[in-house]
Amino acid sequence: MPRKREYTxxxxxxxxxxxxxxxxxxxxxxxxxxxxxxxxxxxxxWTNKACKICTEFVGMNYAxxxxxxxxxxxxxxALNITILKLEEEGITF
Numbered sequence: 001m002p003r004k005r006e007y008t009x010x011x012x013x014x015x016x017x018x019x020x021x022x023x024x025x026x027x028x029x030x031x032x033x034x035x036x037x038x039x040x041x042x043x044x045x046w047t048n049k050a051c052k053i054c055t056e057f058v059g060m061n062y063a064x065x066x067x068x069x070x071x072x073x074x075x076x077x078a079l080n081i082t083i084l085k086l087e088e089e090g091i092t093f
Contacts, residue, residue, distance in 0.1 A: 007032055007046040012053045016082060017091050026079050027070035057085055 005011075015031035024036060032042035032050030042050045052062040058069045058081045069078040083093065 004045060004047045006048055007042075007050040007053055009053055009057065012050070012057055013086065013089055013091065016057075016086060020083070020086070020093055026082060027068075027075040030068075058082060059085075 012031055015036070016026075019026055019029045019031055019036055028038060029036040030038050030040070030042055032046060032054065033040040034042075034045060049062075051068070055062045055067075055069055055072075058073070058078065060069060060072065069081070072078075073081065086092075
């Protein structure tokens, strides 16, 4: 198995942009998982908690609101916030 890497905000942004630019459905994909698949556990790829990076990216407190933003906020709200945050980073669609 390949060596695990640290999941960073920068990696998260790149992987989110890849999902959205390839017309994949955000809430049916996990930016931290192998092949962006929600069927893979992202823990197998990264040394740290990728879910923490993801929830904090959309403004959620990881400690208080465990779980995927899509589940916690709903698909439409999670997508809207994600696109807004990516635009703040200079990425547009």
